[in-house]
Each structure stands twice: as structure tokens, then as C-alpha cells.
Amino acid sequence: MRQVITAQDVPGAGELRVAIGSIVTASAYEVAAARGVRILEVPEEQVAADVPPAKIVALGADHGGFVMKQALKPVIESLGLLVRDVGVFDEKPADYPDIALKVAELVANGAAARGVIVDGAGIGSSIAANKVPGIRAALCYDKASARNSREHNDSNVVTLGGRMLTQTQAEDVLRTWLGTPFGGGRHQARIQKILDIEKQFLRKADS
Numbered sequence: 001m002r003q004v005i006t007a008q009d010v011p012g013a014g015e016l017r018v019a020i021g022s023i024v025t026a027s028a029y030e031v032a033a034a035r036g037v038r039i040l041e042v043p044e045e046q047v048a049a050d051v052p053p054a055k056i057v058a059l060g061a062d063h064g065g066f067v068m069k070q071a072l073k074p075v076i077e078s079l080g081l082l083v084r085d086v087g088v089f090d091e092k093p094a095d096y097p098d099i100a101l102k103v104a105e106l107v108a109n110g111a112a113a114r115g116v117i118v119d120g121a122g123i124g125s126s127i128a129a130n131k132v133p134g135i136r137a138a139l140c141y142d143k144a145s146a147r148n149s150r151e152h153n154d155s156n157v158v159t160l161g162g163r164m165l166t167q168t169q170a171e172d173v174l175r176t177w178l179g180t181p182f183g184g185g186r187h188q189a190r191i192q193k194i195l196d197i198e199k200q201f202l203r204k205a206d207s
Contacts, residue, residue, distance in 0.1 A: 015037060017046065060087060062099050071167055101128065116159075126159040133198055160173060
């Protein structure tokens with residue numbers, strides 16, 4: 001799914017960098033010309049460098065989640081977020097831990113605020129992603145679990161089962177997860193305990 005650039009995306013001055021292959025509407029070209037803004041096509045990763053991490057979602061899937069990943073990509077973009085798609089890009093067999101690691105690393109190093117991983121059941125990707133320090137990956141299967149994982153657990157990665165959910169169910173889960181803020185308050189102390197457990201075992205690994 002190619003990104004669509006509209007007149008609202010055109011800045012007041014300077015230049016607008018868009019990913020190669022993006023669709024630029026006629027109105028966007030007109031506004032850009034009126035404002036003297038140059039529209040430049042660049043690789044997707046360079047566009048991501050211009051976007052604050054809070055607006056970036058890392059997205060990945062193995063072969064079992066490829067079709068759903070492709071369908072969820074425009075859903076994320078419709079919410080005003082930029083997708084960093086780490087693959088896969090076809091339905092050839094792939095190992096979910098490899099994809100989970102790519103998504104988790106982008107979130108853990110701060111390049112993306114959230115991550116979404118789709119595999120056949122969503123379970124393996126959750127296990128793999130949670131091995132990366134700083135990641136709180138939640139397997140969500142309905143709107144209630146998605147909301148709880150954000151409000152109570154401050155999850156920063158969601159995993160979905162491409163063969164367990166319908167497309168409509170997956171969209172509902174994703175929209176709820178992306179739209180729910182962390183509740184803070186009493187939940188913050190519990191998140192801190194999770195972080196303390198993580199630090200404890202990291203220290204053991206270093207000793």
C-alpha cells in the first residue's frame with residue numbers, strides 16, 4: 001500500500017520528503033508550488049528519520065501473518081502514523097523470531113514508539129519479542145485484551161494471530177491498542193516491578 005500525500009501534508013516552506021512510490025495528489029502539488037516547497041522522493045527509511053519516534057510504528061510479519069500485515073498497514077497510516085515495515089514481503093516461509101527481533105529492536109532503541117507483529121497464532125512472536133530488554137509485548141485477541149494491555153501493562157508491542165483473527169477483528173484490536181493510553185497511577189508501580197525483574201537478570205548475565 002503506497003502512502004498518499006495530500007495538501008495537508010505540505011509544510012509552509014522548505015521541502016517535503018516522501019517515500020519513493022508515494023502517491024502525491026494534484027492538490028498537494030498545487031499547494032507545494034504556491035508555497036515554493038520542493039517535493040523530493042527518497043527511500044522510506046530517510047522519511048522515517050524526519051518523523052518523531054512517537055509517530056512511528058514498526059510492523060512485521062512472518063509468512064503466516066503476511067496477508068494480514070499488508071491489510072493492517074493502511075489502517076495504521078490512516079491514524080496519522082508512519083509505518084516502518086521490516087518484512088516479510090511475500091508468503092515464502094520465514095522464521096517468526098527473526099521478524100520479532102527486528103520489530104522489538106526498533107522499539108527498544110527508540111526508533112519507533114510502538115511495534116506490531118503478526119504471525120500465525122501471535123504466540124511465538126510475543127515470546128521472542130519479550131526476550132529483548134525494554135519490550136513489553138502483549139498477545140491481544142480482542143478489544144478488551146488490547147485495552148487492558150495498554151492501560152495496565154503499558155505494552156509497547158502487540159502481537160496478532162494472522163490465522164486466529166478475522167481481518168475485521170484484527171483491525172478492531174489494533175485500533176483499540178493504538179488508541180489507548182497507559183493508565184499510570186497504581187499501574188506504574190507494577191510496571192516498575194517488571195523493569196526491576198528485567199534488570200535483575202540483566203545483571204546476572206553481565207556478571
